[in-house]
Amino acid sequence: MSNFVDEFVAGVEAKNPAQPEFIQAVREVVDSLAIVLEKHPEYRSAKVLERIVEPERVIMFRVPWMDDNGEVQVQRGFRIEFNSAIGPYKGGLRFHPSVNLGILKFLAFEQVFKNSLTTLPMGGGKGGSDFNPKGKSDAEVMRFCQSFMTELCKHIGPNTDVPAGDIGVGGREIGFLFGQYKRIRNEFTGVLTGKGLNWGGSLIRPEATGYGAVYFACEMLAANSKDISGMTCLVSGSGNVAQYTCEKLLELGARPVTLSDSGGFIHDPEGITTEKLEWVMDLKNVRRGRIKEYADTFKSATYTSIDPTLDHNPLWSVPADCAFPSATQNEINGKDAQNLISNGCQLVSEGANMPTTPDGVDVYLKNKILYGPGKAANAGGVSVSGLEMSQNSLRLSWTREEVDERLKGIMKAIHTSCYDAANEYGTPGNYVNGANIAGFLKVANAMLDQGVV
Ligand code: NDP
Numbered sequence: 465m466s467n468f469v470d471e472f473v474a475g476v477e478a479k480n481p482a483q484p485e486f487i488q489a490v491r492e493v494v495d496s497l498a499i500v501l502e503k504h505p506e507y508r509s510a511k512v513l514e515r516i517v518e519p520e521r522v523i524m525f526r527v528p529w530m531d532d533n534g535e536v537q538v539q540r541g542f543r544i545e546f547n548s549a550i551g552p553y554k555g556g557l558r559f560h561p562s563v564n565l566g567i568l569k570f571l572a573f574e575q576v577f578k579n580s581l582t583t584l585p586m587g588g589g590k591g592g593s594d595f596n597p598k599g600k601s602d603a604e605v606m607r608f609c610q611s612f613m614t615e616l617c618k619h620i621g622p623n624t625d626v627p628a629g630d631i632g633v634g635g636r637e638i639g640f641l642f643g644q645y646k647r648i649r650n651e652f653t654g655v656l657t658g659k660g661l662n663w664g665g666s667l668i669r670p671e672a673t674g675y676g677a678v679y680f681a682c683e684m685l686a687a688n689s690k691d692i693s694g695m696t697c698l699v700s701g702s703g704n705v706a707q708y709t710c711e712k713l714l715e716l717g718a719r720p721v722t723l724s725d726s727g728g729f730i731h732d733p734e735g736i737t738t739e740k741l742e743w744v745m746d747l748k749n750v751r752r753g754r755i756k757e758y759a760d761t762f763k764s765a766t767y768t769s770i771d772p773t774l775d776h777n778p779l780w781s782v783p784a785d786c787a788f789p790s791a792t793q794n795e796i797n798g799k800d801a802q803n804l805i806s807n808g809c810q811l812v813s814e815g816a817n818m819p820t821t822p823d824g825v826d827v828y829l830k831n832k833i834l835y836g837p838g839k840a841a842n843a844g845g846v847s848v849s850g851l852e853m854s855q856n857s858l859r860l861s862w863t864r865e866e867v868d869e870r871l872k873g874i875m876k877a878i879h880t881s882c883y884d885a886a887n888e889y890g891t892p893g894n895y896v897n898g899a900n901i902a903g904f905l906k907v908a909n910a911m912l913d914q915g916v917v
Contacts, residue, residue, distance in 0.1 A: 525541045554589060673844050695786050
């Protein structure tokens with residue numbers, strides 16, 4: 465079977481040159497599925513795997529816009545509609561200069577399995593642009609979003625494809641995108657999630673990914689008769705996911721001590737308290753400043769800038785019990801993973817998508833720490849997006865408590881299905897296999913039912 469995996473991945477690589485992140489994501493899934501394919505030859509004869517790695521549709525378009533100096537700028541826009549076997553395409557939009565086809569294909573591919581795990585009827589998709597919102601005025605961001613949506617609106621809809629936010633796309637961007645969709649299509653409809661509360665958004669949607677990553681960690685700990693209260697936690701990033709991860713950790717009595725951005729990280733051994741977190745939220749969401757300023761303001765903290773010549777990131781050497789990577793893909797390599805474990809870390813719950821490299825994942829698995837991979841641990845965001853779609857269809861709004869309870873229930877169900885699938889296929893405690901197998905089975909069975917499409 466390992467021959468089959470190698471040959472299969474080599475074939476995908478030959479067809480998709482220069483897309484290393486996509487190949488990395490495919491290999492991880494196919495590695496986990498080898499046991500399933502052996503047990504169920506019907507998936508092989510129907511070429512389910514060959515079909516599932518091929519997006520149903522890739523849309524790529526020009527996004528011209530005018531900056532504040534009157535100069536014309538040209539960006540690239542994408543939407544990857546990867547798999548709609550179990551529901552309309554669903555997945556975020558990322559605006560970051562590093563965005564390219566391969567990165568969005570990896571994210572859309574992961575999204576297929578993640579959405580399947582949520583128990584909600586959502587297919588997988590992802591999109592975005594190489595536009596960099598950092599340092600742009602609100603007017604520039606609005607003109608870009610309007611141009612982006614002018615093309616994207618031809619391909620999406622509440623029953624077709626429902627985008628949300630991701631890196632660089634928060635409430636401000638979703639507002640501009642929604643406004644332009646409504647203007648062109650003359651429809652007030654649930655075509656995007658992450659909307660403002662007074663125009664169709666759901667309570668808890670901004671919090672959901674971070675809260676969910678902590679709930680998933682709590683489930684892993686509970687399965688081992690442990691509790692997160694009193695634990696010291698490393699958090700990377702300082703955007704949406706990182707902020708609400710910290711908020712939930714504080715609520716449950718844990719102690720977050722780090723945050724980062726692309727410039728470097730802060731370490732506050734006294735703990736990032738509720739008051740300090742409020743300050744970070746204002747810094748990042750209102751003033752749009754750099755995390756370095758935290759250490760200038762709070763004397764208990766130190767700031768370490770990113771050193772590109774280092775083969776590891778010292779953030780992951782800070783002694784702690786748990787780690788919540790919440791910035792970006794491949795932010796923890798093999799050495800970082802080893803440093804985490806050497807310094808006492810016993811749990812990693814991934815708020816970000818694929819934040820650990822394959823050799824880092826091997827280190828977690830060899831050392832048998834509790835490891836919740838992103839497609840399970842960060843599924844809280846898309847789950848509440850699914851709940852936002854339900855509320856939009858019903859034309860009503862659930863309370864904060866109701867949405868939070870549903871989120872908690874979904875994260876518990878995701879944990880159970882990963883845990884059970886790992887057991888059933890002979891790798892107990894391996895949430896990587898559990899998530900890939902449980903996510904795959906639902907989509908694969910739907911694909912079998914629907915014939916060769
Ligand atoms: P935000 O844009 O709100 O925040 C991203 C944070 O990560 C910022 O602090 C940013 O720093 C940092 N960051 C981004 N790129 C890099 C990089 N190349 N190196 C170092 N730091 C970096 O995004 P989100 O919080 O929404 O997303 C974070 C992660 O969570 C992503 O992997 C995303 O795919 C994933 N995710 C998000 C969901 C959501 O609901 N928002 C749902 C599921 C997963 P800087 O400002 O300096 O760029």
